[in-house]
Amino acid sequence: MDLDSLRACFSGRVLTKSADCEPFVLDWRKVWRGRAAAVAMPDTPEDVAAVVRWCAANRVSIVPQGGNTGLSGGATPDASGDQLVLSLTRLNRVRSVDPVNNTMTVEAGCTLHDVRAAAAEHGRLFPLNMASAGSATIGGNLATNAGGIEALRYGTARRLCLGIEAVTAAGELWSSLRSLRKDNTGYDLRDLLIGSEGTLGIITVAVLSVVPQPTQRVVVWIAIGSMQHACMVFQEAHGHFPAELTSCELVSAGAAGLVERLMPSARIPFAGIPPCAVLLEFSAGAHRHSLESDVEQLLSSLSNRSVIIDAVVADGPSQAARFWASREHISEAQARAGAAIKHDIAVPIAAIPSFVAEADRVVEREFPELELIVFGHLGDGNLHYNLSPRQGVSNDRVNELVQPVNRVVHDVVRRFDGSISAEHGLGVLRRDEADRYRSPVERQLMMAVKQALDPLGLLNPGKVLPGW
Amino acid sequence: MDLDSLRACFSGRVLTKSADCEPFVLDWRKVWRGRAAAVAMPDTPEDVAAVVRWCAANRVSIVPQGGNTGLSGGATPDASGDQLVLSLTRLNRVRSVDPVNNTMTVEAGCTLHDVRAAAAEHGRLFPLNMASAGSATIGGNLATNAGGIEALRYGTARRLCLGIEAVTAAGELWSSLRSLRKDNTGYDLRDLLIGSEGTLGIITVAVLSVVPQPTQRVVVWIAIGSMQHACMVFQEAHGHFPAELTSCELVSAGAAGLVERLMPSARIPFAGIPPCAVLLEFSAGAHRHSLESDVEQLLSSLSNRSVIIDAVVADGPSQAARFWASREHISEAQARAGAAIKHDIAVPIAAIPSFVAEADRVVEREFPELELIVFGHLGDGNLHYNLSPRQGVSNDRVNELVQPVNRVVHDVVRRFDGSISAEHGLGVLRRDEADRYRSPVERQLMMAVKQALDPLGLLNPGKVLPGW
Numbered sequence: 001m002d003l004d005s006l007r008a009c010f011s012g013r014v015l016t017k018s019a020d021c022e023p024f025v026l027d028w029r030k031v032w033r034g035r036a037a038a039v040a041m042p043d044t045p046e047d048v049a050a051v052v053r054w055c056a057a058n059r060v061s062i063v064p065q066g067g068n069t070g071l072s073g074g075a076t077p078d079a080s081g082d083q084l085v086l087s088l089t090r091l092n093r094v095r096s097v098d099p100v101n102n103t104m105t106v107e108a109g110c111t112l113h114d115v116r117a118a119a120a121e122h123g124r125l126f127p128l129n130m131a132s133a134g135s136a137t138i139g140g141n142l143a144t145n146a147g148g149i150e151a152l153r154y155g156t157a158r159r160l161c162l163g164i165e166a167v168t169a170a171g172e173l174w175s176s177l178r179s180l181r182k183d184n185t186g187y188d189l190r191d192l193l194i195g196s197e198g199t200l201g202i203i204t205v206a207v208l209s210v211v212p213q214p215t216q217r218v219v220v221w222i223a224i225g226s227m228q229h230a231c232m233v234f235q236e237a238h239g240h241f242p243a244e245l246t247s248c249e250l251v252s253a254g255a256a257g258l259v260e261r262l263m264p265s266a267r268i269p270f271a272g273i274p275p276c277a278v279l280l281e282f283s284a285g286a287h288r289h290s291l292e293s294d295v296e297q298l299l300s301s302l303s304n305r306s307v308i309i310d311a312v313v314a315d316g317p318s319q320a321a322r323f324w325a326s327r328e329h330i331s332e333a334q335a336r337a338g339a340a341i342k343h344d345i346a347v348p349i350a351a352i353p354s355f356v357a358e359a360d361r362v363v364e365r366e367f368p369e370l371e372l373i374v375f376g377h378l379g380d381g382n383l384h385y386n387l388s389p390r391q392g393v394s395n396d397r398v399n400e401l402v403q404p405v406n407r408v409v410h411d412v413v414r415r416f417d418g419s420i421s422a423e424h425g426l427g428v429l430r431r432d433e434a435d436r437y438r439s440p441v442e443r444q445l446m447m448a449v450k451q452a453l454d455p456l457g458l459l460n461p462g463k464v465l466p467g468w
Numbered sequence: 469m470d471l472d473s474l475r476a477c478f479s480g481r482v483l484t485k486s487a488d489c490e491p492f493v494l495d496w497r498k499v500w501r502g503r504a505a506a507v508a509m510p511d512t513p514e515d516v517a518a519v520v521r522w523c524a525a526n527r528v529s530i531v532p533q534g535g536n537t538g539l540s541g542g543a544t545p546d547a548s549g550d551q552l553v554l555s556l557t558r559l560n561r562v563r564s565v566d567p568v569n570n571t572m573t574v575e576a577g578c579t580l581h582d583v584r585a586a587a588a589e590h591g592r593l594f595p596l597n598m599a600s601a602g603s604a605t606i607g608g609n610l611a612t613n614a615g616g617i618e619a620l621r622y623g624t625a626r627r628l629c630l631g632i633e634a635v636t637a638a639g640e641l642w643s644s645l646r647s648l649r650k651d652n653t654g655y656d657l658r659d660l661l662i663g664s665e666g667t668l669g670i671i672t673v674a675v676l677s678v679v680p681q682p683t684q685r686v687v688v689w690i691a692i693g694s695m696q697h698a699c700m701v702f703q704e705a706h707g708h709f710p711a712e713l714t715s716c717e718l719v720s721a722g723a724a725g726l727v728e729r730l731m732p733s734a735r736i737p738f739a740g741i742p743p744c745a746v747l748l749e750f751s752a753g754a755h756r757h758s759l760e761s762d763v764e765q766l767l768s769s770l771s772n773r774s775v776i777i778d779a780v781v782a783d784g785p786s787q788a789a790r791f792w793a794s795r796e797h798i799s800e801a802q803a804r805a806g807a808a809i810k811h812d813i814a815v816p817i818a819a820i821p822s823f824v825a826e827a828d829r830v831v832e833r834e835f836p837e838l839e840l841i842v843f844g845h846l847g848d849g850n851l852h853y854n855l856s857p858r859q860g861v862s863n864d865r866v867n868e869l870v871q872p873v874n875r876v877v878h879d880v881v882r883r884f885d886g887s888i889s890a891e892h893g894l895g896v897l898r899r900d901e902a903d904r905y906r907s908p909v910e911r912q913l914m915m916a917v918k919q920a921l922d923p924l925g926l927l928n929p930g931k932v933l934p935g936w
Binding site: 098100101102103144145147151152155156158159168172173174175176177178179180181182183184185186187188189191192194195196200211212231235239240241242243244284285287288289290294346347348349350351377380381382417418419420421422423424425426430434437438439441442444445446448449450451452453464465 | 566568569570571612613615619620623624626627636640641642643644645646647648649650651652653654655656657659660662663664668679680703707708709710711712752753755756757758762814815816817818819845848849850885886887888889890891892893894898902905906907909910913914916917918919920921932933
């Protein structure tokens with residue numbers, strides 16, 4: 001590989017030493033390790049295009065990468081050592097915030113945290129949020145159509161993006177940076193690239209939608225006796241507060257127990273561990289009267305009808321932050337418990353109790369060595385239906401069980417017309433499994449699109465679709 | 469054309485007599501007239517697939533059609549007499565409404581009115597609405613990504629659709645009828661087909677998102693002195709009521725004057741005609757306290773600061789309906805005024821006053837025979853920047869001016885980074901004009917997608933993209 005000609009063709013950095021490349025060839029969970037011919041870090045969208053043109057001319061395949069916080073291996077190069085990692089992290093300018101139009105224009109390498117901070121400076125909220133916001137880039141969020149904890153109210157990354165600029169497989173810059181709410185001037189290439197994990201084009205800039213920053217927040221932990229009642233709580237909260245309910249997060253007894261055992265300072269605020277706990281957040285602007293008292297009225301009504309066991313409303317921002325920490329520390333607790341088997345499934349909300357009952361039954365019967373650690377975005381129908389080893393079970397044993405457990409859980413998801421990949425992307429982790437549940441006609445359509453937009457197959461090969 | 473073999477291959481109707489085909493070969497505004505070899509009216513999605521397979525085998529091109537209410541000629545066959553009109557109107561079952569999951573599954577030929585009525589029976593709102601709801605079908609709404617009067621609050625048709633089933637160009641049924649809020653299991657084929665006007669596939673069934681039916685409505689007409697102030701009214705209303713502001717419709721003095729002259733019973737409720745009038749609708753569920761008094765407080769504040777001239781709040785549902793009629797009769801008044809030159813443009817909201825000032829200046833200078841009839845969805849930045857003949861100017865003269873006026877207006881739209889086709893689709897009306905403003909790389913990407921999904925070029929040729 002003629003890296004000198006690569007270096008000469010664009011402005012930015014090229015890393016080739018093994019130690020320099022290390023952070024780019026290993027994912028943050030240290031699950032996937034690859035090798036790279038080099039890491040290119042272009043300075044501008046035009047430089048990204050130049051790198052891609054060089055790759056097309058030299059038939060070098062490209063692995064686009066943002067903050068390298070993905071959970072599905074979508075940004076890790078393969079083991080060949082022939083691939084080029086293309087890091088977008090130097091494209092990190094917030095170009096503009098327009099508080100009248102409620103939009104902002106940002107480069108792909110901006111971290112989600114920086115995007116949110118820039119919006120906040122103008123009294124606006126960019127309503128995508130997740131635990132990895134400090135490192136995850138907006139380009140990666142769009143490439144995977146990320147979800148997170150506010151998707152219930154504001155939608156996933158797709159719904160928050162009005163326009164994009166991207167580099168095509170041929171290394172051309174396609175610019176469609178419109179900040180319009182309505183635009184129907186041809187095929188929806190924007191949404192085709194969003195969620196395609198860099199396999200159809202490389203997003204370099206995006207126009208995002210923002211909203212006025214809410215001024216009121218009410219955060220509540222609720223202890224609940226069953227999944228049926230947890231769903232009732234969601235339905236009533238959503239029915240009464242369709243515009244204010246921002247998050248509805250589920251924590252099962254298994255997940256709460258794990259946090260209590262391994263991270264006691266982050267435990268949920270109840271004396272014992274209830275069968276289910278749900279964290280609700282409501283938010284609104286200044287003109288919404290009596291939000292907190294209305295929420296309390298709903299809680300009383302739920303309590304009087306024995307739908308809930310107990311509820312605690314955060315007494316201010318710092319307790320609200322602690323409430324959220326209990327939810328957000330589950331992944332960390334699961335990491336401390338050893339190897340984990342993770343799922344990122346979604347089913348229709350009405351089907352959640354039946355899905356969980358059925359999946360629990362099958363998993364407990366077939367995999368007694370594992371413990372259920374279920375949590376996630378109940379309001380989106382999106383659960384991280386995870387498992388950890390019971391005490392005494394080795395990590396090696398867990399790793400042996402990954403495939404069979406995935407299969408059993410995903411087969412149940414399929415019976416409920418659900419999705420086996422709700423918000424984390426397919427990457428390499430779910431690539432084959434997603435293909436297994438795909439109809440031949442859908443496979444053919446996706447292959448045709450890939451062939452049309454990346455005829456040389458150089459954009460992130462091996463990700464999303466098998467056989468590329 | 470062997471119509472006997474067509475008749476034999478599916479269940480449904482085939483029309484061949486000229487009189488029977490007449491309603492399908494002429495659009496409702498009687499602007500485009502074509503000819504058809506026949507009209508096929510299949511009974512089920514499987515029958516749609518059978519018709520498409522027959523067309524593929526016989527190299528017959530297909531014009532899919534719903535309620536035939538389009539404004540851009542997208543559903544009218546060409547003049548050759550070789551095309552088959554494929555009417556989806558017999559696929560008109562509402563399959564299910566799920567009030568817990570807030571979704572419904574409907575066939576493409578259901579009218580928008582029937583979809584809304586079925587949702588309402590379950591206490592739900594399907595929040596897409598437009599004057600043509602009684603005839604327009606949901607399939608057509610999705611194929612054009614329709615907007616309408618509630619898009620400000622709920623988005624266009626695209627955002628309201630969770631899953632689709634469609635027939636591919638090869639006549640295969642691709643089913644992705646998921647009712648999930650989060651699903652990332654491959655490329656976004658759904659959004660690729662939505663807005664493609666039947667040129668990439670034919671939508672047969674859709675899963676739609678619904679919301680709890682609002683129980684409160686506040687409808688207000690406001691008289692305003694300038695476009696700047698009209699935009700301020702929108703911004704303040706949206707800032708204070710982000711969850712409640714459902715519609716924000718603009719009526720310029722020209723449009724209001726035309727209604728007053730030609731349809732006096734539908735005039736806006738002010739003594740004189742103000743420079744601008746804006747119709748606002750706010751809606752909310754039962755738990756939103758004091759919506760009407762909060763709106764009145766905003767109106768007082770705007771009035772005290774001389775941002776508005778006058779405001780009238782509807783005293784109940786029947787006056788609210790009359791208020792809406794004033795807005796909705798503009799198109800009818802324009803039809804009575806003779807030939808019309810229409811635009812369907814969008815610009816960033818902050819740019820509306822400058823856009824209108826600039827476009828008015830150029831149009832008034834270059835086309836003194838025409839009168840500006842500007843109205844539309846101010847809150848979406850989407851204006852129908854229309855023109856009618858002044859008294860004494862002939863329809864023939866207006867028709868001569870269509871192209872030059874389009875060009876001048878669209879060039880101004882372009883300078884403001886706007887869209888020349890916001891919600892009516894490209895069809896044949898805006899096909900070439902949209903292509904004129906398209907970058908070569910965007911044209912190439914769209915052509916590659918079309919080639920990939922419809923290699924024989926039989927799906928609605930001549931629409932959306934020139935050269936197909």
